Amino acid sequence: MTTRLADPPFASPGSARLRPVGMTALALGLIALASGSAGAQTSDPNAAPPPAAAEPPATPTGDTAGLDAKIADVDQTARIAVRRVEILEEQLAAKAKESPAAAVTADEKGFGLKSGDGAYSIKIHALIQADTRWFLDDGGLADRADTFLIRRVRPSIDGTLFGLVDYKVVPDFAGSQTVLFDAYLDAHPFPWLRLRAGKFKTPLGLERLQSDSDLVFIERALTQWLTPTRDVGAALWGDIAGGIVSYNIGIYNGAVDGANPDVDINHAKDFVGRLLIQPFKADALSDFGSLGLHFAASTGNRGPGTPTAAAATATPQLPSFRSGGQSTIFSYLTSTTDPAGTVFAHLRQTRINPGLFYYFGPLGILGEYVQSRQEVQKGNVTATLKHQAAHATVSFVIGGKAGYEGATPTNRLDLAKGTLGALEIGVRWNYLKIDDASFGNAADPTAPIFADDKRSVRKATGFAGALTYVPSRTVRFAVNFEQTRFTAGSTVSGTTTVADRKIENALFGRAQVNF
């Protein structure tokens, strides 16, 4: 019990329940019972001592002396019995506190059921994002249609079993189709050693690892196209030294950049690792904010060797990339008629991904670089292409705190209390650079061509601003504007001369509910 003012001396916390009527009735009943049992107690050598009178006996005479002593004995026995009941009740109350009953919870983090000891739980959540995209001067491009859309509809279930294993299942129903995003078990015998198995985010992509509900911008930066969305596999991970060091090392089927596969189509597997250092988690440095230094890498083969051209055409195992406005801006060559005209993945893909975040009060900075090296093949020709992307995002929260887990208002919207929530302002620079070798070599007509720079861009650079109103952790309303400039990706009108794809000026809006 924690008190600011101490209890009155000798106050009994549990005594009020029994006194005065209940206790008197109980005492009278016990006196009646005890008067019959007192004699039995004295005949038992192992029994509790025959209670003697608490008060000095008066000096009665004759028969009253024996009677008074008898009453005093019975009174003591009754008091002892009542006190034992009181203590038992207090012990039961304390035990109930230590092992509370199962609880139903409903709060801004979801709805759930939890066993008294917390060993078993289930919680229901949902993320719903209703978006709109408007392209200012779409340049006649068909994939720049102004639209309202449901970006994410993700109900989810998570919880704990045996106090040892967490589980999570997240489907997505957006776009009128069902896609499984997460389905995994996470055994956590120790904070420093956990095993996760199933389908989940690989540890690649610092911004990718942020929850979809907590991003500064409506759409992630261009770096997202060089890391997989999800993959299926198993990972050992954990926190060391109170989270100052976190590691993650896993084996996965291997997913194409930006992809979300459910099964593997070859025998080869990807190995992915990550190290995250958060030095300011040390107690002595916690005043300096939250700094995270992230380094992740992956390597794996996309196939056991050169597949047949037909098979490769069916599943080329290569990504396409999109702009901030979600228009496709890069894709490898494919041909439905000529297998030798389709580019497909050939053996190894390696990614490296350094990054950092820093949050200090309302200020947030997050930046990263991704390099994806992929061996590709077209016909009998192979090459290793190195694509790169980076972004830097700075955010500032008015009326709240910035964090890797999203902006948190100091006080949620409550008109009665005059609190308004928080306003998050963000700016971002990001770019995507496609390896020049993808487009052949104008000086060398024999150089292989894996992508057509009349349709695919060589480079995209975007600048964006975000304004997000966060009335509470549950609800967000966001407006973003992003201008992306491209190198190549189009032709001069009426000719075959390569030209830059028209600048994309995209205006985004989002209403989000997340619990």
Next chain:
Amino acid sequence: MKLARLAILTTSLSLLAVAGRGGTPAQAQVKLLNVSYDPTRELYQEVNKTFAEKWKQQTGQTVEISQSHGGSGKQARSVIDGLEADVVTLALAADIDAIVEKSKRVAPDWATRLPNHSTPYSSTIVFVVRKGNPRQIKDWEDLVKPGTVVVTANPKTSGGARWAYLAAWGAAQQKLGSPDKAKDFVAKLYKNVPVLDSGARGSTITFAQRGIGQVLLAWENEAQLLVKEMGKDKFDIVYPSISIQADPPVTLVDRNVDKHKTRAAAEAYLKFLYTDEGQEIGARHYYRPTTAAILARNQAKFPKLKLFSIDDLFGGWSTATKTHFADGALFDQIYKPGS
């Protein structure tokens, strides 16, 4: 040029961030939580009030001190389980050692950081009897007489009761001459205990408010407070010929004060207990001051009696705990609930 703009932007945002956090390096208010044992409520109420005034004068900082009270062992368990105490002021050194061992929240050298093994006051175990002492209870041997009902708490959960148990054992061993005879004596004594409360304050209630028993084994300060609060016409205090010197220790909870940034205030709070003013407050609440001059000034409150220490007879808390209070140890052997 671009870099210069970026630097200006970053600097401006950082300054805004500092401003947004309030920006002042020293906190204007500090909160401390003192997790203590049962009978110290009144003592720390006065200590907290006085210290807060002093601290405000010295530093300009407002300190708000919360108290938590319960059986010493249970309080230690709470701290081990995560109760974020800044300081613990417990009944037993063993309870602080348990925090060190099981949670590492307290530095292992805690006992040497403050004078007198980090014990600002001492106490002892005495008897409280009903007015006029109708059963003529004068010393330990009177407690084992047939028909005497003794009230004390459970030494498995209460620090005060643990001191009382060891006081009885030590007195018997000194008087009767052997540990075996002491064991028989203590077994007889606990046969005369019909109710075991979980804490010292609970056993005081059993005796004083519920009217159970003829003698209460109590901390000296608890006995004095009881007589003062309930009236001198109701109870007498009996000092046995020999008893134990009970040393309730205090310490910072290192990990918590570092987390809360309260080390300076918490250290000053504990050191205040050793000042003349702190010692006088202790004496007012019937804790024996460790400063000789303050003890001498208050000698009338503290009758002299022969005291032995836990180190003298039991080899320290670690040994005493294993021998007497661990599961299956001597107390479990001699006390069977309901017998």
